[in-house]
Amino acid sequence: MPRKLKVFRTSAGFHDAYVAAPSRKRALAAWGADADLFARGVADEVTDPKLMAAPLERPGEVVKLSRGDLSAQLEALGPRKKAGQVRARAAGAKQADPPRKMVKPKPPPKRDKVDAAETALDQAGQRHRAQARALEDERDAVERRLEALRAKQDRELGKLEQARHAAREAYRLALEKWSA
Secondary structure (H helix, E strand, O other), X not given: OOOOOEEEEEEEOOEEEEEEEOOHHHHHHXXXXXXXXXXXXXXXXXXXXXXXXXXXXXXXXXXXXXXXXXXXXXXXXXXXXXXXXHHHHHHOHHHHOOOOOOXXXXXXXXXXXXXXXXXXXXXXXXXXXXXXXXXXXXXXXXXXXXXXXXXXXXXXXXXXXXXXXXXXXXXXXXXXXXXX
């Protein structure tokens, strides 16, 4: 027993394409659709008996029916252009457009001040490093002189301590002789 036929519809320009088929899959095949038009909401099942009559007479065949009358279709096209406008467009759209003014682009901003600031910064850095080196050299010289002074003072103190030790020893011996 053959399956019951259903009528499906999709839009085809100013027409609706109807097909009587047993399933959605067969309707899509009849329309030659690669995508599922039902999932996209572009196709649907028809239940109106007036619209179902013509497709059911020719099952599996796509039947195109006009959507609205001629006046509705012409209205959907929009306002009609005048003949002069159509010819001007056909001749070339560039002629109809007013010529554009050539605007000279603005030059990029100058970098002079940035370069001058970077040069001044580099020079100041070099100058500061030279001054620091000079002070470090002076500090090294002062440290060497201080070291030499401390060594001389240590030698002098060493001699003076030996002299004091010798003087105390002589005093102790003199005291022992005197008290004995």
